[in-house]
Amino acid sequence: MKNSGLAAVLSFLFCGLGQIYNGQIGKGVGFIVAYAISGLLMFVLIGFITTPILWIWGMVDAYKVAEKLNQK
Template sequence: MGLTKKGILLFFGAIVSGVLMLILIGWITWLLVWGYAIYDAYKSAEKMNMGIAVEDNIDIHNLFWW
């Protein structure tokens, strides 16, 4: 039931947003990452409480083109 890949991506997004806060755009990206994390946590917990398996189906290799 672990959602490790998604957690790592959200953590990385928060770090990048933190660095970008130095040029103000990071406040927007941080709010987007934070908002998505809250939404995803709610939806994942809702599915788990209903007994639906939640898979970590993020393919990290397809996120980057290099």
């Protein structure tokens, strides 16, 4: 059983950590890499749009995947 609240909080603290908690290591590393690239894009201003979107998407995805894992 995965705690969906914990998965969301872990992704809140560090993007991709909730996916790793859910057992999706590749997806979590992908989120971490994408978040790092998005952070670097802040120097060209586009990162101010992509970074919050990616951060929120990571939290929602971690929560939904944990819920789905618990239903199985």
